[in-house]
Amino acid sequence: MLPVGYYIALSAILFTLGALGVLIRRNSIVIFMSIELMLNAGNLAFVAFARAYQSLSGQIFVFFIMAVAAAEVAVGLALIVAIFQTKRSIDVDQLNTMQG
Amino acid sequence: MxxxxxxxxxxxxxxxxxxxxxxxxxxxxxxxxxxxxxxxxxxxxxxxxxxxxxxxxxxxxxxxxxxxxxxxxxxxxxxxxxxxLSESGWMFWTPIVLGAVLAVEALYIILRQWKAIPATQAAGSDFGAPAAVGLELFQNYLLPFEVTSVLLLVAMIGAILLARSKKA
Incomplete structure (x- = not known):
């Protein structure tokens, strides 16, 4: 069994890459994918600590995070589709006005 | 190992x-x-x-x-x-530098706290098995589980409302 610190370090690296993706990409779908990457990095840390403390609560939290992520993706992608129907673009640089 | x-x-x-x-x-x-x-x-x-x-x-x-x-x-x-990716150079490089700073900070803290992270013992064979997770879920986390179902229902209705065509 590897030390849990390895998994935590990997989780930190993946989270950083996700945060970087939100900052450098301009396509809102790819930004959304980066948010999923960050959620996934958090899940990895949860599972690693659940293993370290021999407690199943961490895994239950991951289960709930996955349910929330699924709900978030459904609503978020519906929002992106609605924005595309009005603005004909999903580039975040073009979405600088709230009104139609 | x-x-x-x-x-x-x-x-x-x-x-x-x-x-x-x-x-x-x-x-x-x-x-x-x-x-x-x-x-x-x-x-x-x-x-x-x-x-x-x-x-x-x-x-x-x-x-x-x-x-x-x-x-x-x-x-x-x-x-x-x-x-x-980004229109100008600084909009690309500033996030890269900030992300590198974030990663270095996180790894530094993990390395400093390496001793504080508990050593892992061998887990029982049923640790993380579906039966064990299900028991934990329905014994200790029943209310959050039910609230999650409401959340998923709300998300489903919201997605349908947002994505339906305006003419209908």
Whole structure:
């Protein structure tokens, strides 16, 4: 069994890459994918600590995070589709006005 | 121990490389496929951490359902070509520098606290098995579980309302 610190370090690296993706990409779908990457990095840390403390609560939290992520993706992608129907673009640089 | 270490590092390289590939790919479909690869490797990490149930949920829900939804939307909108990353140099390099600072900070803290992270003992054979997770879920987390069902219902109604055509 590897030390849990390895998994935590990997989780930190993946989270950083996700945060970087939100900052450098301009396509809102790819930004959304980066948010999923960050959620996934958090899940990895949860599972690693659940293993370290021999407690199943961490895994239950991951289960709930996955349910929330699924709900978030459904609503978020519906929002992106609605924005595309009005603005004909999903580039975040073009979405600088709230009104139609 | 050593074979596990080798497996961990190979998979870690695949995970980080697929995340970087997702960040830099010009085509949104490629980005989604890189992300599926990343989720699959993380599912293997879950197996190594004796979380069998979570690992399979990761494959079916994340790599399966959620990414299929992403691919549907990308192809529905015809938005494969994502174009440039950022318009000017500083808008690209400032996040890179800030991200590097964040990563170095996080790794520094992890290395400093390395002793505080508890050493892992061998887990029982049923740790993380579906039966054990189900018992924990329905004994100690019944209310959050039910609230999650309400959340999913609300998300479903919201998605239908947002995505339906304006003419109807």
């Amino acid at each position: 050593t074979s596990e270490l080798i497996l961990f590092f190979i998979l870690a390289i695949v995970a980080v490389a697929s995340a970087v590939g997702m960040l830099l790919s010009r085509n949104a479909v490629y980005a989604a496929l890189y992300l599926i690869l990343n989720f699959a490797t993380v599912a293997v990490f879950y197996l190594m951490l004796s979380a069998a149930f979570i690992s399979l949920v990761q494959v079916t829900v994340y790599a399966g359902a959620i990414m299929v939804l992403f691919l549907f939307v990308i192809m529905l909108l015809g938005a494969e070509h994502t174009g440039r």
